[in-house]
Amino acid sequence: MDESAPRQERLVFAGLVGGTQVLGLASVVLTAVWMGHYRGGFSWDGSSFQFNVHPLCMVLGLVFLQGDAILVYRVFRNEAKRNVKILHGIIHLLALIVSIVGIVAVFDFHRAAKIPDMYSLHSWCGMLTIVLFCVQWVMGLMFFLFPVASSWLRASYLPVHAFCGLVLVVMSIGTSLLGITEKLLFSIMPSYSTFPAEGVLANVLGLVLVLFGVVLCYLITREEFRRPPNPEEESLSVHFKTLTEGGTPDSP
Numbered sequence: 001m002d003e004s005a006p007r008q009e010r011l012v013f014a015g016l017v018g019g020t021q022v023l024g025l026a027s028v029v030l031t032a033v034w035m036g037h038y039r040g041g042f043s044w045d046g047s048s049f050q051f052n053v054h055p056l057c058m059v060l061g062l063v064f065l066q067g068d069a070i071l072v073y074r075v076f077r078n079e080a081k082r083n084v085k086i087l088h089g090i091i092h093l094l095a096l097i098v099s100i101v102g103i104v105a106v107f108d109f110h111r112a113a114k115i116p117d118m119y120s121l122h123s124w125c126g127m128l129t130i131v132l133f134c135v136q137w138v139m140g141l142m143f144f145l146f147p148v149a150s151s152w153l154r155a156s157y158l159p160v161h162a163f164c165g166l167v168l169v170v171m172s173i174g175t176s177l178l179g180i181t182e183k184l185l186f187s188i189m190p191s192y193s194t195f196p197a198e199g200v201l202a203n204v205l206g207l208v209l210v211l212f213g214v215v216l217c218y219l220i221t222r223e224e225f226r227r228p229p230n231p232e233e234e235s236l237s238v239h240f241k242t243l244t245e246g247g248t249p250d251s252p
Helices: 005-038 053-075 081-113 121-145 151-187 197-221 231-245
Strands: none
Touching (some): 005 053, 005 197, 053 081, 053 121, 081 121, 151 197
């Protein structure tokens, strides 16, 4: 590999990470504009304005913040792993809190408007996603941040945890796209074929969400962007295993 390759790789990496932030923020802003400008704004009074809180919170929490929580292992790949774990867990916790606010908003709206809950494919996929997200967060807490499992079990679960995290992002984006489609069908369907501004904005939001997911998945799955092995951390991990499990540095 020529001498300019590492610099080129860093530039590509920085561009991709910057792209995810632009796309993620754009998705949040577009959702806020859609709900704020075209759907009347936000409130917490049981009206349709309270419903508008739901899509904003879900895009912010389950898409943008969740994606950023995963990216910290790529962006801070040379920092102390313990610190990155804490940041990873905190951003995921923020995503969970914001998402719960969004869930409460839509259930309160349904109760006030006497609309049945959990009748649509969007709601089924959304509830499945939020439940699995909670399970994923608790498992990460128990296995990695405050580990209660053995070193062997943690090593075995790590690829499963990483895979499930990526699946949850894909599920979140897919559920958001279902929500956009339902909103278009129920709200502006009669005029949708005439390219109203609201419909165009919703279409652009859908494309931005897809692009965010594509770039994020590319960053996460490329081997050259993974966190490099840290000999000092591996040495400390082996020493900790020896003290706590009675193993030896050569033990599996």
